[in-house]
Amino acid sequence: xxxxxxxxxxxxxxxxxxxxxxxxxxxxxxxxxxxxxxxxxxxxxxxxxxxxxxxxxxxxxxxxxxxxxxxxxxxxxxxxxxxxxxxxxxxxx
Amino acid sequence: xxxxxxxxxxxxxxxxxxxxxxxxxxxxxxxxxxxxxxxxxxxxxxxxxxxxxxxxxxxxxxxxxxxxxxxxxxxxxxxxxxxxxxxxxxxxxxxxxxxxxxxxxxxxxxxxxxxxxxxxxxxxxxxxxxxxxxxxxxxxxxxxxxxxxxxxxxxxxxxxxxxxxxxxxxxxxxxxxxxxxxxxxxxxxxxxxxxxxxxxxxxxxxxxxxxxxxxxxxxxxxxxxxxxxxxxxxxxxxxxxxxxxxxxxxxxxxxxxxxxxxxxxxxxxxxxxxxxxxxxxxxxxxxxxxxxxxxxxxxxxxxxxxxxxxxxxxxxxxxxxxxxxxxxxxxxxxxxxxxxxxxxxxxxxxxxxxxxxxxxxxxxxxxxx
Numbered sequence: 368x369x370x371x372x373x374x375x376x377x378x379x380x381x382x383x384x385x386x387x388x389x390x391x392x393x394x395x396x397x398x399x400x401x402x403x404x405x406x407x408x409x410x411x412x413x414x415x416x417x418x419x420x421x422x423x424x425x426x427x428x429x430x431x432x433x434x435x436x437x438x439x440x441x442x443x444x445x446x447x448x449x450x451x452x453x454x455x456x457x458x459x460x
Numbered sequence: 461x462x463x464x465x466x467x468x469x470x471x472x473x474x475x476x477x478x479x480x481x482x483x484x485x486x487x488x489x490x491x492x493x494x495x496x497x498x499x500x501x502x503x504x505x506x507x508x509x510x511x512x513x514x515x516x517x518x519x520x521x522x523x524x525x526x527x528x529x530x531x532x533x534x535x536x537x538x539x540x541x542x543x544x545x546x547x548x549x550x551x552x553x554x555x556x557x558x559x560x561x562x563x564x565x566x567x568x569x570x571x572x573x574x575x576x577x578x579x580x581x582x583x584x585x586x587x588x589x590x591x592x593x594x595x596x597x598x599x600x601x602x603x604x605x606x607x608x609x610x611x612x613x614x615x616x617x618x619x620x621x622x623x624x625x626x627x628x629x630x631x632x633x634x635x636x637x638x639x640x641x642x643x644x645x646x647x648x649x650x651x652x653x654x655x656x657x658x659x660x661x662x663x664x665x666x667x668x669x670x671x672x673x674x675x676x677x678x679x680x681x682x683x684x685x686x687x688x689x690x691x692x693x694x695x696x697x698x699x700x701x702x703x704x705x706x707x708x709x710x711x712x713x714x715x716x717x718x719x720x721x722x723x724x725x726x727x728x729x730x731x732x733x734x735x736x737x738x739x740x741x742x743x744x745x746x747x748x749x750x751x752x753x754x755x756x757x758x759x760x761x762x763x764x765x766x767x768x769x770x771x772x773x774x775x776x777x778x779x780x781x782x783x784x785x786x787x788x789x790x791x792x793x794x795x796x797x798x799x800x801x802x803x804x805x806x807x808x809x810x811x812x813x814x815x816x817x818x819x820x821x822x823x824x825x826x827x828x829x
């Protein structure tokens with residue numbers, strides 16, 4: 368797995384966790400990807416999620432990290448944004 | 461206009477038979493058909509809108525006792541579909557006719573047999589406008605919004621949120637005159653984002669039900685409504701055990717919605733559905749049905765489905781369960797997830813699973829902790 372340059376170990380762990388959540392649902396929907404491009408839009412057709420799947424992932428993120436990305440002032444449009452929001456909120460704590 | 465004592469018709473094997481001249485049925489598969497129904501209503505007749513899919517599941521005999529009624533079927537998610545009748549005059553009172561609304565094209569993803577769609581059509585019909593139906597596919601919806609010269613949009617907050625997620629260079633120039641939001645409470649964070657993106661758009665947030673019609677509307681984008689507006693639609697209103705009740709024709713009607721009131725500022729907000737229902741992206745989900753299904757899984761001792769706030773879909777379903785201990789927990793959860801996802805529509809799938817430990821309360825009765 369390649370990470371953007373400069374990412375800390377903590378951010379890489381967040382990325383891995385988010386990827387796992389996405390891929391679990393992606394495969395449940397019949398997909399066969401092994402990894403997700405982090406710059407992908409949240410509802411990128413290649414990933415094959417709908418709003419209900421997205422809600423499930425966000426609920427899992429909120430339970431694990433105590434962060435609700437969609438309640439931030441600027442909602443995420445890509446999975447990279449989601450990871451950044453989680454990272455910035457968990458570091459603040 | 462004649463007064464009818466009883467008007468009935470029966471569904472025959474081929475379709476619908478029209479037994480009375482003054483009652484007509486229309487298949488609500490498009491705004492055009494709904495407009496035709498309105499024309500008929502305006503002439504003094506009664507009209508019933510039929511779901512665009514097959515008529516299976518609808519009762520075979522219906523009665524309309526009063527003239528000039530509009531019949532819309534409930535969704536059937538909270539019991540068998542039932543015909544909900546609205547006085548045509550009452551429907552027209554919900555419509556605002558203004559020169560600046562004339563000829564507008566409205567876009568909406570609402571199902572064509574839903575009260576929300578019918579309400580929108582009534583507004584467009586009265587203002588000589590038209591309605592464009594959007595599919596659930598967001599990129600395709602954007603194409604229609606931009607290329608279809610759509611002036612205004614009526615949708616749920618979840619749909620609007622998904623539109624923002626799928627914005628691109630082509631869509632960024634679209635600035636509708638109006639956006640009307642309904643079907644679920646609007647979250648303040650989303651309201652702010654929508655107001656920021658569509659800075660020149662006039663927003664209206666609507667709270668309505670199939671049974672009661674329009675209950676509240678507001679131009680606020682923070683999820684609050686002016687409670688004074690309740691008095692325009694109903695004789696009186698009250699909050700009993702956090703549930704909003706309204707009075708019509710001397711009868712008190714429970715809305716099934718839990719509300720919070722800010723008496724000082726004269727505001728009210730919808731918090732969610734009463735415990736038996738969840739509102740997931742505008743779809744009503746029966747929580748007791750989910751709990752009942754979960755209890756049938758071997759190894760499950762207790763199971764309770766509950767609604768939880770979601771920033772994406774308004775609410776999601778959470779299933780809290782406890783185990784008998786006879787079967788390994790992982791195996792039980794696997795079976796539980798599989799059976800519920802197989803047996804329920806997608807909106808009703810639990811999105812979070814919470815294992816509870818069964819203990820004893822102070823009265824030595826079992827409880828989940």
